[in-house]
Amino acid sequence: MQPTQSLFLATVYRPPGPYTAFLVEFPEFLSDLVVIADNITIFGDFNIHMEKSTDPLQKAFGAIIDSVGFVQHISGPTHCHSHTLDLVLSHGINVVDLNVFPHNPGLSDHHFITFAIATNNLLRPQPRSIKSHAINSQTTQRFLDALPDSLCLPKDVRGQKSVNHLTEELSLTLRNTLDAVAPLKNSKHFS
Incomplete structure (x- = not known):
């Protein structure tokens, strides 16, 4: 490019x-x-x-x-x-x-x-790569099925961790699950 x-x-x-x-x-x-x-x-x-x-x-x-x-x-x-x-x-x-x-x-x-x-192609649209998840009608169910049971922590375990730590764990688990059921794919767009 x-x-x-x-x-x-x-x-x-x-x-x-x-x-x-x-x-x-x-x-x-x-x-x-x-x-x-x-x-x-x-x-x-x-x-x-x-x-x-x-x-x-x-x-x-x-x-x-x-x-x-x-x-x-x-x-x-x-x-x-x-x-x-x-x-x-x-x-x-x-x-x-x-x-x-x-x-x-x-x-x-x-x-x-x-x-x-x-302009000698100065203003010609330039290709750029965009990463996105390929989500379709089956993705939601596959996502829910793939979520680990560890998301349902007992009260005594939840109380031992800070809200920030629990939020980071949840975010990481959700991101990893989404990446597993709908991997990131590169696509080229012109801007």
Whole structure:
């Protein structure tokens, strides 16, 4: 069985304006994510002019995502004023079929973006083994017939043992009897 991989999706909105706090908090966010998730996709309106290669925020942001191993997938304008503000970032997973649709002033000043992620069986159900007793209509009678007579202890013997000890003995006897008449069986289920 192959190990289960995690998939993390996040959407980000960074308001325009001061960005000092963002440049401190966002790298911490990314660093935490790559530790807990195998496959990450982050998308949203970052309000960073990615089309301006001389912009200090663009340079700092590019260095941050590069240092943590993220890929930025948007390469053209995503805003009505020809700015690239909306981004799709990924780590450990492929973004495919990315489309930036023409601006529709009736909907937003941003372009509509669609994409898919190639999961490569990431979300395929994984088999797991479950142990259970095979119980049918005859099990009850076989269980009762198999119970030992020792369950009926005389009063003088019961008084010599603590309630906890008697409870543990009863539980063990019932479990052993059930295992004898309806043994545990493994079955595979998909989750």
